[in-house]
Amino acid sequence: MQRVPIRLENVGIAVRDLEATIAFFTDLGLTVLGRDTVSGEWADTAVGLDGNHATIAMLQTPDGNGRLELFEYIHPDAIETEPTRPNEIGMHRVAFSVDDIDEALEIAARHGCHPLRGVATYGDAYKLTYVRGPSGIIVMLAQALNES
Secondary structure (H helix, E strand, O other): OOOOOOOHHHHHHEOOOOOHHHHHHHHOOOOEEEEEEEEEEHHHHHOOOOOEEEEEEEEOOOOOOOOEEEEEEEEEOOOOOOOOOOOOOOOOEEEOOOOOHHHHHHHHHHHOOOOOOOOEOOOOOOOEEEEEOOHHHHEEEEOOOOOO
């Protein structure tokens, strides 16, 4: 059996406040590739929601390999849930490598986003932390150690 070529296109995240979420991720270094408002039969079919109407933004990491598609729903109303916890089944977190974790945490703090507990060191490989980002998104920040 021949496999179909596959690659990760993006990670989609529904957010409470699109502008605040864009500001958070662009301050961390992502860039906005585009913005749009989507609705219509094609959107209903693709997403599986009748009357689907959302404002979206596509963001990209500086290396061009990672993309986030952020959605703020106009209709149907967004459903508020409890913030995701690290041990829940389902969409868990989005992770980013950073050159300076302390600088990234300063940027996150300016947006009111703080680590769930603190910064850990994983062996001699990484300093890392989980941050509670906008709309309760868990964002992992990891700084590689001893890179040559």
